[in-house]
Amino acid sequence: MPTIPPERARPSEHEPHQHRQVAESFGSDAERYDRARPRYPDAMVEAIVAAGPGPDVVDVGCGTGIAARQFQAAGCRVLGVEPDARMADFARRSGVEVEVAAFEVWDPAGRAFDAVVAGQTWHWVDPVAGAAKAAQALRPGGRLAVFWNVDQPPPDVAEAFAEVYRGVMPDSLASRRWTTDSDGYSVLCTRAADGIRQVGAFGDPEQWRFDWERSYTRDEWLDQIPTQGGHSRFPPARLEELLAGMGAAIDTMGGGFTMRYTTVAVTAARTDAA
Helix, strand or coil: CCECCCCCCCCCCCCHHHCHHHHCCHHHHHHHHHHHCCCCCHHHHHHHHHHCCCCEEEEECCCCCHHHHHHHHCCCEEEEEECCHHHHHHHHHCCCEEEECCHHHCCCCCCCEEEEEEECCHHHCCHHHHHHHHHHHEEEEEEEEEEEEEEECCHHHHHHHHHHHHHHCCCCHHHHHCCCCCCHHHHHHHHHHHHHHHHCCECCCEEEEEEEEEEEEHHHHHHHHHHCCCHHHCCHHHHHHHHHHHHHHHHHCCCEEEEEEEEEEEEEEECCCC
8 A cells, every 4th residue: 555755734724623613513414414425435444444453443523423333344343432412422323332522632541442543534633633642542553544535526527516516606615626626635635644643653654545436316415415514504595506506417417427436544553662
């Protein structure tokens, strides 16, 4: 697996972990979030489990338990750490043990784990403080693995979605998402790797990539839109206008489309050093 070059991303006062009110908006409709959000490739889950020394896993920002349940299915004992009590309650109902806390201030209470994972959440965590907390919670040889689903729509789908956003909310970050060719997740991966290196308790971080795809119906994609970052904070009338426009765009595609995904993981093993 390729290592990540130590190229530091420029610090920014607008880094995601400094704006957690956006992350905390997801709990306003936990049931929809759990239903609509994409899962993670089984091959990645299996690779993380195989690379660790045992089955005890901490899931950082576990949300409703999407990733946690996948690791449970792979034979792991999973403890979720989640700052939003609404999301934690949902995860508990789905069979996941959860402690409510922001990860940076969470107390492992002397427990040692084989893996610390974070699915679609590490950008809400301070990358240095988070890596330091992971090092505290991991036994030697344990693995930190943080990962994101990166959606890659076909060009015609991306342009159709971009046109809707330009008409409804042209100045939004969501609008730029469909019009830029840059991989925004490369910045997140670099920040995660830099944080791991600064702590000095891990081996050199690697990047793993897993390609897969999922077909969406019109209703399935519309169901997911309000769960995307910041969308639940849009004015209701504006969100309804967006959903109507997106629905019409998907209708012109025959009522559905196939989204290509790459799941990118930044991972490193805990060293023996204290």
